[in-house]
Amino acid sequence: MFLAQLSEAPTLGRHEIAGDEVFALVQRHATKRVEEAQFEVHRRYADIQCILAGREVIHWAPLESLDRLTMPYDAGGDAALYAMDSSSTALRQRAGEFAVFFPPDAHAPSCAWGDPAEVFKVVVKVKL
Helix, strand or coil: CCHHHCCCCCCCEEEEEECECEEEEEEEEECECHHHCEEEECCCEEEEEEEEECEEEEEEEEHHHCCCEEEEEECCCCEEEEECCCCCEEEEEECCCEEEECCCEEEEEEECCCCCCEEEEEEEEEEC
C-alpha cells in the first residue's frame, strides 16, 4: 500500500509503515561503477528494493560464498560489508521492478547499468 500511495516527489529518507517492523527508505542518488561497490548483508531485516525512476544493477551472491569481510556486522545499522566477488549474479532493474533480499542474500545495490546515472528508489525494510 505504501508504494501505491507515493506521490511524484515523495520526501527522501525514512518513512514509518509499521514502526520498526516495516519502514521504507526513499532514496535518490547516482549509481556507481561496480568497482566501487561492496556487498551488504543484513540479519534482522529483509530488503525489498524497488526502482521508481532510472535503472540500476544489483549484484547478488550467496553469503556463504563470500570470504572477504570489509566491515564487521554493525547491529545498529543491521549490516556487514564484504568485498565484491567476480562470481556474483547481476540483476538488472528498471523503473517499476523490485527485488527481495533475505539474510543469506549478499547484495550490492546501486551499481551503474552502463554509465553512472541517477536512480530514484525505495527500500522497504521488513523485520524478520
